Amino acid sequence: MSSGRISKLAGLLLACATAAFASGASAETNLKVFVTSQGQPAIWRTLLDQYEARNPGIKVSIELGGTTSDMQAQYLNTVLTAKDSSLDVLMLDVIRPAQFAAAGWTSPIASDMSSYLRAYAEANTIDGKVVALPAFADSMFLYYRKDLLDKYGLQPPKTWDELADAAKKVADGENNPNLQGLSFQGKAIEGAVCTFLVPYWSQGKVVTKDGKLDFDREAATKSLALWKGFADSGVAKKNIAEVATDDTRKEFQAGNVLFAVNWAYAWAMSQGAESAVAGKVGVARLPAIKGGEQATCLGGWEWGVSAFSKHQEEAKKLVEYLSSPEVSKFVAINGSLLPTYGKLYKDADVTRAVPWFADAQGIVETAKPRPVTPRYNEVSEAIRTTVNAVLAGATTPADGAAQIEARLKRIIR
Amino acid sequence: MTTTSMFKSQADRPVARRPWLSRWSDPDDTTLAVMLLAPAAILLGVMIVYPVSRLIYTSFLDLSLTSGLPARFAGLANFRQMPDDPVFWQATWNTVLITLITVPGSLVVGFALALLANLPFQVKWPVRLSLLIPWALPLSFAGLIFGWFFHSEYGVVNDVLGRIGLPRVIWFNSPRLAFAAICLAIIWKASSFMAMIILAGLQTIPRSLYEAADVDGAGRMRQFFEITLPLLKPTIVVALIFRTITALQTFDIPYMMTGGGPGTETATLAMYIHQNTVSFLDLGYGSALAVVMFGLSMLVTALYLRMIRGSGAAS
Numbered sequence: 042m043s044s045g046r047i048s049k050l051a052g053l054l055l056a057c058a059t060a061a062f063a064s065g066a067s068a069e070t071n072l073k074v075f076v077t078s079q080g081q082p083a084i085w086r087t088l089l090d091q092y093e094a095r096n097p098g099i100k101v102s103i104e105l106g107g108t109t110s111d112m113q114a115q116y117l118n119t120v121l122t123a124k125d126s127s128l129d130v131l132m133l134d135v136i137r138p139a140q141f142a143a144a145g146w147t148s149p150i151a152s153d154m155s156s157y158l159r160a161y162a163e164a165n166t167i168d169g170k171v172v173a174l175p176a177f178a179d180s181m182f183l184y185y186r187k188d189l190l191d192k193y194g195l196q197p198p199k200t201w202d203e204l205a206d207a208a209k210k211v212a213d214g215e216n217n218p219n220l221q222g223l224s225f226q227g228k229a230i231e232g233a234v235c236t237f238l239v240p241y242w243s244q245g246k247v248v249t250k251d252g253k254l255d256f257d258r259e260a261a262t263k264s265l266a267l268w269k270g271f272a273d274s275g276v277a278k279k280n281i282a283e284v285a286t287d288d289t290r291k292e293f294q295a296g297n298v299l300f301a302v303n304w305a306y307a308w309a310m311s312q313g314a315e316s317a318v319a320g321k322v323g324v325a326r327l328p329a330i331k332g333g334e335q336a337t338c339l340g341g342w343e344w345g346v347s348a349f350s351k352h353q354e355e356a357k358k359l360v361e362y363l364s365s366p367e368v369s370k371f372v373a374i375n376g377s378l379l380p381t382y383g384k385l386y387k388d389a390d391v392t393r394a395v396p397w398f399a400d401a402q403g404i405v406e407t408a409k410p411r412p413v414t415p416r417y418n419e420v421s422e423a424i425r426t427t428v429n430a431v432l433a434g435a436t437t438p439a440d441g442a443a444q445i446e447a448r449l450k451r452i453i454r
Numbered sequence: 455m456t457t458t459s460m461f462k463s464q465a466d467r468p469v470a471r472r473p474w475l476s477r478w479s480d481p482d483d484t485t486l487a488v489m490l491l492a493p494a495a496i497l498l499g500v501m502i503v504y505p506v507s508r509l510i511y512t513s514f515l516d517l518s519l520t521s522g523l524p525a526r527f528a529g530l531a532n533f534r535q536m537p538d539d540p541v542f543w544q545a546t547w548n549t550v551l552i553t554l555i556t557v558p559g560s561l562v563v564g565f566a567l568a569l570l571a572n573l574p575f576q577v578k579w580p581v582r583l584s585l586l587i588p589w590a591l592p593l594s595f596a597g598l599i600f601g602w603f604f605h606s607e608y609g610v611v612n613d614v615l616g617r618i619g620l621p622r623v624i625w626f627n628s629p630r631l632a633f634a635a636i637c638l639a640i641i642w643k644a645s646s647f648m649a650m651i652i653l654a655g656l657q658t659i660p661r662s663l664y665e666a667a668d669v670d671g672a673g674r675m676r677q678f679f680e681i682t683l684p685l686l687k688p689t690i691v692v693a694l695i696f697r698t699i700t701a702l703q704t705f706d707i708p709y710m711m712t713g714g715g716p717g718t719e720t721a722t723l724a725m726y727i728h729q730n731t732v733s734f735l736d737l738g739y740g741s742a743l744a745v746v747m748f749g750l751s752m753l754v755t756a757l758y759l760r761m762i763r764g765s766g767a768a769s
Contacts, residue, residue, distance in 0.1 A: 115732050122519065122735070143522045144735065229715050280606040280624045282716060415520040418733050430717025433627040 070355050071100045074130040077113045078105045079287065080342060081306065084376045088368055092359065099355060109285065110134045110231040114418065121146040121347065129350040130360055133173060134231065135164050135341045135410070136417050142172040143415035147345040150174060150357055156366075157381050158406060160339055164413075172345065174364035177378035179340030180408035181235055182401075184293055184301040184311070187323040189215070197325040199335070201240065201267055204300055204328050208276045211299055222276035224289040225268065225302040229429035232286045234411060234421050235338035236302070237428045237445075240264040242336035243329045248412045248420075254453040261442035263330065265431045269438055282433040294318060302327065304340050308395060309377035324397045326404055339408035341379070373398065379405055416452050423448035506748070512741035519735035532742035541718050542743065545726040549747075552637060552722065553701040559641040560697060561690070564648025571649065572656045585653070589646040597710025600639035604711070626712055629719035636708045636720055643707065644700070648693050655689030656682070688762070695758045699751050723747050 074089070076082045082103055089101045107113025114137065120128060121144070133141065141147045149170040154162035161175040183204075185197055189211050198204035208222025226232035238248070241264040246257040271277040278284075286303065293301040294310055296317035301307070312319050329335040344360040346353065362368065370385050372378040374394040379401060385391055386402040412420055423445055431441040481489060516528035536542050571581045588596070603611050604625040612622040625631045659682065667677045705724035708714065714721030721729075727747065731740030 111733070118732055118735060140520060144519045145522070229713055229717075280627065282627055283606060283624075415522065416734070418520075418735075422729070422733065426715065426717045429715050430719065433624075433716030435627070435629050435716040435719055 068098050069100055070098060070352055071102065072129045072352055072356060072359055073102050073104055073127060074132070074359075075104050075106065075117065075128045076132045077107050077110070077134075077342070079108060079306075080132055081309075081372075081376045081378070084372055084378075085363075087375075088363065088371060092362055099359075101359065104128065108287075110136075111418075111421070121349065124349050126347070126349045126351050128347050129352055129356040130363075131345045131347055132176060133343045133345050135161075135179075135339060135343060136231075136413075136421070138165050138173045138343055138345065139167055139413050140415050140417055141345060142167040142170070146348050147172045148348045148350070148353060148357070150346060150360065152361065158383055158402075160406065160408065160410065161341060161343075161381050164339075164341075164410060165343055173343035174360050175369075175381035176342040176344050176363060177369065177372055177376075178381045178405050179304050179306075179342070179379055180337045180405050181239065181302055181304060181327055181340065182337070182404070183325045183327050184303055184307060185323045185325065186299050186318065186321055188321040189299055190323070197323060198300075198328045200331045201328045202331050205271065205274065205276050208299055212275075219297050221278050221292065221298045223271055223300045223302070224277065224284060224292055224298045225271075225281070226284060226286050226289060227268070227272075227277075227281040227429060227432040228283055228285040228288075229425045230285050231421060231425065233425035233428040235340075236268060237261075237264055237424050238338055238409070238411065239302075239327055239336055240267050240330050242409050243333040245333060248449070249414070249453060252414075252453075254449055256446050256449055258442045258446050261445060262438045265428065265438035265441045267330070268428070269431055269434075272432055282429050305377055305379045305401075307377075308397075309375070312377075324401075337404060337408045339405070339410045341381070412453070414453060419452045420449060423452065509741050509744055509748070512737055513745045515738045515741075517736075517738040517741075519737065525738075528738065532739045533746075535739060536742070536746070541721065541726060542723075544718055545721045545723045546746075548633070548720060549702060549704060549723040551633075552640065552704050553698060555637045556640040556644060556704075557694065557698050557701050559637065560644035560648050561694065563641055563645040564693075565652055567645060567649035568652035568656055571653050585646050585649050587646070588643050589650065591643070593643065593706035594710050596639060596643045597707040600635065600642075600707070601711040604635045627716060629716060632712050632716065632720050636711055639707050639711060640701070640704065644697055648697060651689060651693040651696075652686065655686045659685050691758060691762050695755060698754050698758070702747065702751050702754065723750075 074085070076085055082105055086103060089103070093099060093101060106116045113134070117128075117131060117133075121141075131141075131147070138147065149172060152171050152174060154166060154171060157175055158178055161178060165171055165173045165175065183197065190197065190207070193207075193210055193214055195207045195210065198207055204223065212220065212222055226236050241248075241257075241260050244257070244260040244263065246260040247255055249255060268277075268281075272279060272281045289298070289301050289303050290307040290310060292298050293303070293307065294316045308322070308324065310316060311322050326335045327337045344363050346356045346360055350356050364381070366382050366385065369380045369382055370388060370391060373380045373385060373388075373391045377395050377398075379398065380386060380388075380391065383402060386398055392399045411417070414420060427436065427441045427445050427448075430436040431438055436444065478489075513532055514527060514529060515525045516523075516531065517525040567585060571585055575581055603609050606612055606622065606624040606626070609625075611625070616622050623631060625635050663681050663685075664677055667681060672680065703724050704722045705728065708720050708722055709725055709728075712720045714725055723743065724747065727740050727743045730736045730743060734740075
């Protein structure tokens, strides 16, 4: 008798559980967001948790991949060429929306771009269509050890020559063999494209004009010679051709670097508990070639909706949230990622967390975009492998400049 | 339907009227042959014939996903682009060089390892296991490991050099040193494969031959050249075919160790194909490059097969 009652009860429970499971499964939409593993996924996870709490029935998971921008692109190229629907939302380097839109991999989003910084409104609008929304802004900055510059009575350098002099002065005084004067990206990664372009632009030159190649070989030689000179004179370390973006960040954070060329994300970590230089870091505009202007490279990441996603509406709604002023402010405070909205640069909460953001808007707004072309990957490869070869000493700056020109001529006609 | 008509038709066409089940359970010779060959033929068709035909077809197309244009027949345009492409020549030359260095290299090292493992050890498994490990390790892991070995600051190679008072070397700054490091990694990885095949061959040689040679007073060297080497020839040729083809397809180890750097100095043909298809999305040119590599592999295989046939006729 009692066993009969128990089995009845169990049956009832089972029925309830099945019903609950079935209804839960049918009402829930699962979205998958691709985030580069260098893009501080933990911060985005916090935001996605909030989004899930506010939007019952939506579950968002993160897929990580690609330690560098180019590795990430290789992965996404494979997934999207196969028209794979497993990814709904894609975090894209600022150089990608044009390529992805040309390949038909992202869905257009109906959105008003006027409130974003102009550079990002432009980078994400292709042929009058909005193809992605900004995640965060970025440009390259000069990080420096404020404590060491103060100790030797130095100001942040305005030209690369001044930087070399300051590095020598500090190196002579400190007598620390582990202290590098300058760290920058010499490995054949996407960052090396900016390494090349910063001093090139500083001489007032452009790579493309009205979609046509307008390459100045002399300025290119000077740019490559500048970086090679830093390695040869001991301002940068001899194996600079092995250094990627996050190596620069780690070595600066460990207290082994006086000046570093890096993006905004390095700030938050340099002030963290694991940093040897917390409170000793200053950030300034990148120096100029003597007689030139101070130029920097426009960075930043965007959110695109995969054209193959089966949840277009939900994905677009999520992307609009991830690109909102609320989120931009949150990642500025918690991850030192530059805001995509002008008004946030003077926001009291933001400047309390990252004081130098107050002066950063002008730098981001004048930062130059890398050449915009659907064949950007080939442009990038031609430049970064040559930068790497020159820094390794396998090619001279003059030969390197000629190689870049020859290869760009085949790509941009 | 009447019984008579049924009998009549069966007499006219006995085979066609047999129930289908009996055709399967008791097939005639032709049906049996088709049935036995079908799985292999279907598998070959799906896995080899279709992809290769598709590859050759694509190599004649102007098909770049970045252009936003539909595929267009381009004749030999993709192939005509190659002679003017410096990276193509560099990558092809590197591939040939890797093959010329690492195939004999891994044969010699693998042979030595096999002879060592064939010695009458009391406990055999530690030797066998250490032979097996490099082969069992995924190629990309091997590349990553050797990449760290040769890293100028954190690598064990420079650490050892420093400790014994030699100057530290920035291996990946120099095209030659980077290339040498890659070849070393490939030889390490491939030797265990060679050693295992050769070891298997060594164990088929009857001991009685060596005992007879001992009685006749032949020395160890004489035994090696007169007995071991000739009897191993077929085994070695098979091992060389496999090794040469994988050497021509070298990708993982240089990709993980140097990424083709410095510049494009250590890029291989397989890496360049990958770059053109996966990074540049130029499927037409990438396919044309792959057709060239396919042709190269076929050529080498044909040469080896000729070698086997030659040796077969001689013996």
